[in-house]
């Protein structure tokens with residue numbers, strides 16, 4: 394059967410057909426194009442892993458506050474304070490490893506490739522900077538401690554800029 398003469402004659406029919414094609418193609422196209430955009434922090438977490446918000450609030454933030462207080466508001470740095478800084482940095486390094494558990498979880502819950510990769514890079518960066526900070530504290534190097542603490546702050550902020558923009 395040849396439909397084309399019919400289509401040429403019937404403009405409404407042609408338009409309906411065109412609309413049907415657009416409606417059919419639009420949703421998968423939209424999904425493909427928007428798959429890289431951030432979808433939010435998944436609310437559900439399995440029983441064996443705390444919501445990331447709790448980890449941040451109860452563990453990451455207290456170590457950060459301890460560092461900030463010791464470095465900025467409690468001058469001069471004494472050997473005991475360097476030890477405090479080294480201990481908190483070491484904790485942050487461990488916590489950056491705990492963050493690894495959320496990567497595959499968020500992926501399963503619908504995060505796209507770009508969010509997952511970004512999160513993982515920032516998580517690794519946190520571990521690296523915390524390692525440097527711990528090393529500087531163990532050497533009792535005040536200038537390096539200050540400099541790595543600034544890097545650490547920037548790392549927290551750069552991850553939040555994408556996932557919790559209200560924090561930075």
Ligand code: HEC
Pocket residue numbers: 434445446447449450453454457485492512513515516519545546548549550552553556557560
């Ligand atoms: C790898 C990414 C990443 C890094 C690095 C990171 N965070 Fe977070 N942080 C998050 C995410 C994601 C949330 C949002 C959790 C939510 O809203 O469910 C968050 C939330 C928070 C919150 C809010 C918790 C609440 O009660 O709502 C605090 C405070 C926080 N982070 C502190 C820090 C500090 C301090 C650092 C650096 C030492 C840091 N974070 C580094 C990803 C990160």
